Amino acid sequence: MTLPPLTGLLVFQPLKRRYCAECRRGPLPLLVLEDGAPRCLDCADLGHLVFLPSGDTALTRRAREESTLSAVVVRFNQRKSRYERQGVLVEEEALARAELRCLADAEARRRRRVRDARRRAAQDALFAQTFATEIRRLFPGCPADRARAVALHASERGSGRVGRSAAGRALTESAVTAAVVASVRHLDTPYDRLLMSGVPRHEARRRIAAAVATVLRGWTEAGLGSAAG
Numbered sequence: 001m002t003l004p005p006l007t008g009l010l011v012f013q014p015l016k017r018r019y020c021a022e023c024r025r026g027p028l029p030l031l032v033l034e035d036g037a038p039r040c041l042d043c044a045d046l047g048h049l050v051f052l053p054s055g056d057t058a059l060t061r062r063a064r065e066e067s068t069l070s071a072v073v074v075r076f077n078q079r080k081s082r083y084e085r086q087g088v089l090v091e092e093e094a095l096a097r098a099e100l101r102c103l104a105d106a107e108a109r110r111r112r113r114v115r116d117a118r119r120r121a122a123q124d125a126l127f128a129q130t131f132a133t134e135i136r137r138l139f140p141g142c143p144a145d146r147a148r149a150v151a152l153h154a155s156e157r158g159s160g161r162v163g164r165s166a167a168g169r170a171l172t173e174s175a176v177t178a179a180v181v182a183s184v185r186h187l188d189t190p191y192d193r194l195l196m197s198g199v200p201r202h203e204a205r206r207r208i209a210a211a212v213a214t215v216l217r218g219w220t221e222a223g224l225g226s227a228a229g
């Protein structure tokens, strides 16, 4: 039976009922082997340590860093024929300090997430504003609140809409126009009703093309003062 390749103190979770060779206590949940004989943790001067089960890698690493004395707890897996790590024994104070460090990290991460979210929200607001301004430059007759709604809708994060595309981000004329056309199609024409009644998408678009063009023309010319009102 080969021992696991670990450095430092080893503590075993015995598979059989084992008793301390020194104080005769047992059966022992954890034991240390000294000259091949089992010793309880108290007799091995490890009785003051607390068990930290495996699972939280950062906490384990820090608890061992903080602990003057620590041990690795292993158990033999008969099926796999090897020792497996179950956790570590560390000083209680060290574990408390390690937990504090991990909590501080979690808090720092949480604060960073809040800052990032705020920054993204500000960027989004600025982008939607710029998008709306561009809509009004290309379509001066488009009502301001409509331009804002189109810009917000198109630039929603994670939507995959035109405003989130590279072209939309660059605010190309075609990307801005595409967002406006989509809005007109849904709000100013019977497009959605046609789709609901089973008209194929391309046929529906063909039928409403003239209505879309009329609205767009009205919005383009309104700003020039020729077709206002």
Ligand SMILES: [Zn+2]
Pocket: 020, 021, 022, 023, 024, 025, 039, 040, 041, 042, 043, 044
């Ligand atoms: Zn003992």
